[in-house]
Amino acid sequence: MSRYRFSTDLGETFTDFVLVDDTGRLSVKKIPITIHDSTQRIVQEIGVFLAENKIEPAVVEALVVGMSVQMPQEMAIDCARDFEKKLMEDGWVTPVRWVTGHGRLLLTEEAAENPESIMSPRIGGLMTGRYFGEQIGQKNLMELRIGGSTSFVSLQTETSSRSMDSLDQSLENQVRSFSLGGNSYIGINENNEPVLRPEHAIPGPGPACFDRGGQYPTLTDADLVMGYLNKDYFLYGSIPLKTDLAKKAIQEYVANPLKISVVEAAMRVSNGVEATIVGQIRELTSTHGAQLESYSLLAFGGAGPVHACEIARQLGIKQVVVPVGAGVSSALGYLLVLAANDPQWEIPPAMQRAGYYNPTNRTGDFYALKGYRSVYYEKDLTPCGCPIYDRAGIRSEDTLSGPAIIEGPESTVVMPEKSHARMDANRNLRIYLR
Template identity: 30%
Template sequence: MSTLRVAVDIGGTFTDLQILDEATGVAHAHKVPTTPADPSEGLIAGIREACARLGVDPGRIRAILHGTTIATNAVLQRRLPAGAVIATAGFTDVLEIGRHVRRQVYANRAEPRALLVPRSRRFGVVERMRADGSVETALDEASVRAAAERVKASGATAVAIAFLHAYANPAHELRAAAIVQELLPDAFVSCSHQVSPEIREFERTSTTVLNALLMPVVKTYLSRLEARLADAGISAPVYLVQSNGGVTTPAIAGEQPARLLLSGPSGGARAAEVLAAELGEPNLIAVDMGGTSYDVSIVHDGAIRLVTQGDVDGLPVRLPMIEIRTIGAGGGSIARADETGRLLVGPDSAGAVPGPVCYRRGGEEPTVTDANVALGRIDPGYFLGGAMDLDVDGARRAIADRVAAPLGLEPGPAADGVVAVATAHMAAAIRLSLFEKGLDPKDFALISFGGAGGLHACDTAAEIGTGRVVFPRDPGTLSAWGMLFGDVVHDLARSRLTTADAAAVPALEALVAELRAEAEALLARDGIAEADRAFPVTLDLRYPGQAYEIGVPLVEPAALAPEALAGAVAAFHDAHDRQYAHAERHVVPEIVTVRMAATGRLTRPGARPFEAAAGGTRKGARTIRVAGAEREAAVWDRAAIGPGLSVDGPAIVEEPHSTLLLPPGWRLTAHPTGALIATVTAGKGA
């Protein structure tokens, strides 16, 4: 019997699954509501339902790849334990000082800084390392013990230890951690040199604090998940999807949960990169619209972009991650009129419980999904393939009472307004993602997925000025499908500031060898065969005096020659020119950080079999409101649209986990891979 690989993406509203038969390469999609109180319940329920529907034994599951928003949601909702910071004396206010970055530069006052640890729980100890790793002031262990006692008295259960220049020499952090663990055996302790061993005290401290606060959250969840899997008779190993698109073991995830902060969205970005090659579309704007959020990532020249720093709710995270922009604009985003008569949509969401009004779960506030139901764009009897019957009257009533009446509008135009405002938010997020890189939307196709994405994709594309939209197969669970392509990845880094010239080669070679030894040990512990290991190296380079770096690959790092470093320097100049429209090619840049991605290659899915429909016919027609008027729209089952058939808007295309809206002025055709391609035939597609 063939084995199965399961990918699970737990979102704020739905839990998406892809069940891959490893022998045939066939993947099956499934979707169940998320269980916010304990997401592992929904995960187990989804696996059981999917296996029952497919008639397979859960014992055949060989591996579970698990993406989750549990870390992100804990930060956004501030469902975190009380934490404390132990820092070098004189540096306890690093979190509060920050970078003095102001989003509104002309405002009278700076925005309030997000602080997860108040000053009363930040403690200094006597010690000092220099930037070269030498000791300036020895660690005063008595001051560490005094700080630990103050942590205990404060009631904090998570402790972040972030000492000055610990990335260069972690000896003081290691000893301090041992003392804290001895005095506080039940505390969760995180050291900065283990989480983010890089320069920049603020970002390193912020990342370490987030990591410490998330440790009890993620470890508790993983313990529950392990117990539930055992009860369900599933003994397959679990791999957690990281923000960098790779996967890691529960043991690593429990110790470094900050690496999971973009766990779910990274699967969708990885899927878009795979589909770019499959479709012959090297430039894609990937948009994932679920029930709670809207995630934007860019595939440029066939590749997604990794960055070394992001932020979650204004909190810097100094870790490698796929570049993704997330806004609160999903199907569950709440619509309301404010006291000034403005229509607002999001970022707050109805979530899975109670959910939109049409879900019949006690929701009272209208959402984007309710607006689409009220406009007739969603078949209430075919939602989730008929698994959930929607309340159309309830959705219309909520729109009428909470949006139309306060704004003095009829219900139809009010629902139009909800959709238009949500679309404007999505278009703005896409523009930012493109324009900050100097990219033109006209050079890109938009690839839309997520359960709610198909209803807004063409309007969003028209808003940003691109006339081509790709609707991939199984769009409602595409992020889960993308997780099937993840490899085991450990991100290692060492900050060493030096000039990138031939004189730096011996020290650089020694540093790469040190990283390689650590990487080999990690992959051996993961059980990765030597033939399946890879160790790509990246250098973070900058011009002297700059405060930002650009990462470029270092070719042939194992036998480093001056020519290899010179090639990396040339690549840096080219990248700087592309990104900032100038390059100082006569200047020798600085090496700031050396990075190695210890990669254990996992077996990837093969080509997905696709049998095109022959002579498909439409399901029927129904009246919907689109482009500001009531119109009759053809209704198609997606499986009926095969090569050679074209569909003109207005039209609705339905599948079990998603609905696609084709507005007037757009035409839909089928790609040989099974994707559907929408193109503008008139004006801006309106």
């Protein structure tokens, strides 16, 4: 019988679930509910997730949680205790182990003695980057994660230590985190340029395009207007996106004040986000003397794969890799922390998405093609009819050319012109830029 372990990332704008067994069979889910809303609702959604995978809580042998939220420490511990209590009431038998920022695991009452240690651990993203870097055989890596409210970049070189004891130094010298994400509000700076603000839409109303009462535009709204996002497939289609509401918000708060079109406003936002991240990466790598042309870029998070190719192009990086489970990288990384702390939970060298990946019984070269959509690229205000592919329908060793958009349940990959992609044997999408 398979042994299961479960992890969740309690984020600011989304909550991510990851379930894996000892064969590497991987199931993931992202929900638009946070611990700020209700611990009870999250526990209920975990129950639904396990039921979808035909797993009872009592058979899950390891339960790892990261708290990627901003709240007073006393409140965080109250939420942690309540979360564990409700899980036990729902049939869980294994205790919660909380991930610390330095790669340790604490029981709830141990965490209560040092609440700061479990707040916003960046270690999940770092561990995921290391895992996939080793899998693809690339020693020099730039890891990029763009989530709902924050972004994360880290540098991994062939001289980077793989020891958990060295993580403090890695987190201090080779990692940058900053307030920028899909739910970040768009504003106008002193130079009359649209920019992302540190404030972000909370899960309730969310971006304007969610049609839940949010009136201010966000990066998600801009990406929708640019044609990058599928209005009918956001988070498995659980949130139908309203393009007209995104346009209305951008029109009122950005386009009208600047006397430009909605599309130009959205494009300036996209370009500004990419320029900001490029600047952060150049600043990070300048102290290490890194020659980025020899690096590959690993793209994670819901918005990371949307903007990764253009960021890589500006940096001179020729390969972008979007791994399995890219949209839930922190939660996946917490299971790697578990494996690093407890050898009995070693993670297999490759993981396979449960249910629909590795399509072998298909016919025709265009099985994965879902259709076409108007997409705006770079500074061209004329849309192109861009092919849209279902990531689940691309077989290992299949190739396709850009421009193209590749859609998955938790993240979307935007490929520019003069690029091509190959799905490798481990279901990682490798994009090559010319």
